[in-house]
Amino acid sequence: MSTLNQITFLLFCVVFLNLSYSQNGKDQPKKSIVVIDPGHGGKDVGATTKTGIKEKDIALGIASKMLVLNNALFENPLMLFLTRYTDTLISLSDRTKLSKKLKADIFISIHCNQAINRTASGTEVFIHPKSEVQAEESAYLGFTIQKGLADILGIKIRGIKYGNFQVLRDNGDIGATVLLELGFLSQTNEAVYLSKEESQSAVALVILQSIIKFLGL
Numbered sequence: 735m736s737t738l739n740q741i742t743f744l745l746f747c748v749v750f751l752n753l754s755y756s757q758n759g760k761d762q763p764k765k766s767i768v769v770i771d772p773g774h775g776g777k778d779v780g781a782t783t784k785t786g787i788k789e790k791d792i793a794l795g796i797a798s799k800m801l802v803l804n805n806a807l808f809e810n811p812l813m814l815f816l817t818r819y820t821d822t823l824i825s826l827s828d829r830t831k832l833s834k835k836l837k838a839d840i841f842i843s844i845h846c847n848q849a850i851n852r853t854a855s856g857t858e859v860f861i862h863p864k865s866e867v868q869a870e871e872s873a874y875l876g877f878t879i880q881k882g883l884a885d886i887l888g889i890k891i892r893g894i895k896y897g898n899f900q901v902l903r904d905n906g907d908i909g910a911t912v913l914l915e916l917g918f919l920s921q922t923n924e925a926v927y928l929s930k931e932e933s934q935s936a937v938a939l940v941i942l943q944s945i946i947k948f949l950g951l
Contacts, residue, residue: 765813766949769833771843771901772797772816776823781848783925790821792928793844796916799938808942811951830904839909840875840945843901846928847915855924856890857883858915860897864906871910879914879944886940889917889924910948914941 772793774780780789797816804814815836817829833841847858859876863869876894883889897913905911916937917924927933 765811766839766951767813767815767836768840768842768945769815769817769836769838770797770800771829771833771841772818773843773845774823775818775821778823781846781919783919783929784922785925785929787919787925787929789846789848789919792846792916792919792934794818794821795931795934796844796938796941799935800942803935803939803942807939808946811946812942812949826900827904829901833905833908837908839949841901841905841908841911842875842941842945843899843913845913845915847918848920849918850920852920852922854918855921856892857917858892859894860899860902860913860915861894861911862897862899862902862906868906868909868911872912875910875945875948876912876914878948879912879941882940882944882947883916883937887936 772790774788774790774793776790778790780793782788798819801814801816804810804812815832815838817832818824829843830841847854857880859880861869861872861876863872873894880891880894884891892915899913902911902913917928919925919928928937
């Protein structure tokens with residue numbers, strides 16, 4: 735699917751869902767809207783492992799598994815959208831346009847890290863708060879996700895940091911907004927771990943559980 739067609743499809747979904755809510759809102763409680771942004775895509779591969787596994791594929795793998803788990807295990811407690819569903823390069827501005835159009839409660843951008851120091855490991859969470867409320871919400875969401883990944887999967891915590899990333903900077907008007915660096919592809923053990931399908935499912939499950947906990951569902 736081309737970038738233009740994908741964006742058109744997503745915007746159509748937004749309009750359709752808005753109509754559905756206006757018609758059925760009295761009968762059904764409104765679900766929280768969560769936008770998951772699998773980083774990179776298309777010609778922008780991001781970081782790579784020694785064996786050639788690409789960050790863009792890991793990010794999309796985790797995000798796609800979140801969609802499946804939201805339905806299969808939790809019976810769709812969230813309205814979950816991805817900024818890309820295939821190996822397509824979506825501009826940074828279009829990624830944030832989607833979350834603003836949806837008036838998302840949560841925006842999470844998924845990435846993997848890379849460093850010259852090949853012993854560097856663990857998760858980092860970046861926020862770019864535009865208000866005190868958003869700062870608190872974003873930091874708490876980030877903390878909840880990191881703690882889940884550490885407690886359940888044993889992934890090291892590197893903390894919550896300020897990051898001047900466009901997908902965070904341009905999302906100032908919505909709720910909790912974070913960019914996750916889920917591990918270092920330059921570190922052998924983490925690269926092997928994040929490359930495995932079962933590991934991606936485990937990470938996806940923890941992120942999803944953390945979102946549900948954050949929202950108090």
